[in-house]
């Protein structure tokens with residue numbers, strides 16, 4: 277049994293706390309609102325984020341970060357990407373001994389274009405950072421909290437740490453693989469949210485399965501194009517954290533990104549959509565970051581580009597799809613025109 281601190285008592289942090297508690301670990305969950313902490317400790321529920329789910333009574337919530345991480349061997353970071361630097365700054369002030377940090381969030385930081393593991397390494401001194409491990413894959417909190425079969429991948433530059441975290445989380449409902457390609461695992465998880473916004477938007481416009489299959493397939497092509505350019509292993513994009521997560525996020529009613537895109541497609545304004553969601557929609561900021569990064573790196577990302585225009589330049593949803601359909605004709609497979617037959 278290990279002492280594990282989970283920072284972020286939203287849907288995903290709470291679902292991961294359930295997996296860890298089911299595995300017999302001593303789990304402390306950090307939430308920033310006292311009434312939520314009391315609800316988790318006394319009612320064993322987190323109704324705002326996982327309605328109807330009964331939490332194991334062994335999960336102890338606290339609003340005190342220092343109390344949460346005291347004696348923890350592993351800290352699991354599950355706050356939205358936007359909050360990462362703030363949370364890491366607070367963590368740095370209370371950490372006294374080296375720990376392994378697992379992060380399960382999915383995003384890229386606008387402006388710096390950093391992946392979350394890079395932000396962690398920037399914010400925490402080497403002396404207290406034993407290892408950084410990424411946990412990602414097709415895994416909606418709503419299903420994990422009901423113990424429905426789920427597969428994820430953990431990735432780290434430190435293979436022993438990845439295997440330790442695989443052991444920590446794996447159980448009969450939650451199967452954990454390892455993959456050493458940190459760049460590919462993080463970029464696949466972050467960039468699929470852009471395409472899920474697009475899939476929701478297409479569904480919201482009333483388009484069918486053909487359009488969605490096209491978005492998933494061509495979406496994967498542009499994720500892999502940017503990802504390999506940034507140093508990822510192309511094979512990672514055909515795995516759980518690539519196509520796997522892309523499928524689940526583009527097709528599930530649980531997806532916040534798909535739901536947000538769906539509302540946009542039906543004509544709702546972005547601000548109203550985000551207010552309506554009440555949960556993080558990572559794809560919005562990630563679209564901004566990926567759009568800017570793709571321009572800097574001169575990597576073609578047509579779906580990201582039109583989504584950026586819909587989100588930030590008032591382009592209409594239907595016009596966005598029309599623009600994609602009317603692009604200059606091209607080959608499906610990269611560099612196919614230069615292949616000799």
Ligand SMILES: NC(=O)C1=CN([C@@H]2O[C@H](COP(=O)(O)OP(=O)(O)OC[C@H]3O[C@@H](n4cnc5c(N)ncnc54)[C@H](OP(=O)(O)O)[C@@H]3O)[C@@H](O)[C@H]2O)C=CC1
Pocket residue numbers: 284285286287288289307308309325354355356357359362363380381382383415416417418554555556558
């Ligand atoms: N939900 C899912 O199924 C999955 C989510 N993820 C990823 O996990 C991450 C978290 O998502 P999810 O749990 O869904 O998000 P939610 O919107 O459900 O919850 C966000 C949580 O973060 C807390 N939070 C927000 N800002 C801060 C801050 N500045 N300091 C401390 N805590 C803060 C919120 O607290 P409060 O309630 O007080 O606002 C809340 O507990 C995202 O990157 C997402 O992409 C990955 C896989 C699956």
Ligand SMILES: O=C(CO)COP(=O)(O)O
Pocket residue numbers: 382413414415416469472521524525530531532533534556557558
């Ligand atoms: O990453 C996820 C599932 O793997 C969750 O996606 P959403 O944030 O769109 O709900």
